[in-house]
Amino acid sequence: MKLHGTMSVKNNQLYIGNVSCSELREKYLTPLYVLDEELVRDNCKEFVKHFRVEEDENRVAYAGKAFLPMYMCNIINEEKMYLDVVSGGELYTAHKSNFPMEKILFHGSNKTMDEVEMGINLGVGRFVVDNFYELDLIEKICNRKNKKQKIYFRITPGIEAHTHNYIKTGQIDSKFGFTLENGDLDRAIKEVKKYNNIELVGIHAHIGSQIFDIDPYLDEVVIMMNLVKSIKEKHDIEIKEVDLGGGIGAYYTKEDNVKTIKEYCEAIINKSKEVCRKIGINLPILVIEPGRSIVANAGSTLYTVGAIKNIKGVRTYVSVDGGMTDNIRPSLYQAKYECSIASKMCDDKVNRVTIAGKCCESGDILISDVNIMDIETLDILVVPSTGAYSYSMASNYNKIPKPAVVSVSNGNSRLICKRQSYEELLELEMQLELTY
CATH class of the missing domain: 2.40.37.10 (Lyase, Ornithine Decarboxylase; Chain A, domain 1)
Structure with missing residues (x-):
């Protein structure tokens, strides 16, 4: 062991x-779960350091679905990280722990009306919008409350990473996000331009979980940065934040070939800078959402x-x-x-x-x-x-x-x-x- x-x-x-x-x-x-708090904090610090949070204003958002008692919310906040939640329950947990609402990304492929209203009332920083139903719901609730909400669009980039079928999410055949190939994203952007209470500030993709190969993430960077350029040219909207999701693999047995946090972060940042220079766009704020890689081994x-x-x-x-x-x-x-x-x-x-x-x-x-x-x-x-x-x-x-x-x-x-x-x-x- x-x-x-x-x-x-x-x-x-x-x-x-x-x-x-x-x-x-x-x-x-x-039975008893034992959390090695020092290892959790060390992993957080590694992500914050190597993803250049302080130098480049990039963001590391902990994926709360991995493990989210209120105590974990406190650790994440102390370690200068954002928080990714996927349900009203996770959002309420963060709220009760006094986690800063403006540092929350609210995910979920079928947020209920009550969940959307809770998020808007509490002032979450970003809704990660998954579909047209949610987009319309946010606009209606914000209009009623005279509020404006910043959002990301979640897209399915068409990348199939090598992992278990149940935790693949980036391929075209997925319940998550707007598909690029069938024009859904273009239609969503045209729709959001009609709304007065929604501001599109970013795009998001997540290609899966327990992935050990860095190459799929680099492919994701290429797709996402070219999409930033395309949205500017076609719709005159500047995407200022690009969320590349999480999914980096953690060690469970000797069969797992785990990359270091440093390797993962540096590869993402270097590739992003390279692609942005090549296609002639400003480097957006980069966001990643590690969960398992922070708490699994702890x-x-x-x-x-x-x-x-x-x-x-x-x-x-x-x-x-x-x-x-x-x-x-x-x-x-x-x-x-x-x-x-x-x-x-x-x-x-x-x-x-x-x-x-x-x-x-x-x-x-x-x-x-x-x-x-x-x-x-x-x-x-x-x-x-x-x-x-x-x-x-x-x-x-x-x-x-x-x-x-x-x-x-x-x-x-x-x-x-x-x-x-x-x-x-x-x-x-x-x-x-x-x-x-």
């Missing part, structure tokens, strides 16, 4: 943020081992007290993870086992056929790189409460999301007497 951030091994025990996993289980129970999940089932000559199942309810990615995307026993970090990996979750589903398998140390009931199993899309996609399937989240740093731990109780699990349910 690769150690990330502040992970260290002392006396055969795994520590994160200089806090032992044994101490964390004793204090907070399991998160780990701790489980307690329960039943161990050895089917001789077939397989050994090691069951833990969590599973697909706290990490759906293996079941949904066939995502792969590493793991270890937190109290046996230096032991030889002599056993081949399959880590199973506790849900009543045959598909609730966290890790298949992994080599691991001698494993016993009540051992602490640690699965690293669960910081992105684990807590945010957690569910109550099988009526299982959601785990707690703790932040660790410099030998201290802090509860940032409490464990859901059985009483809280039933909070939304009505206890009614049958009347028939």
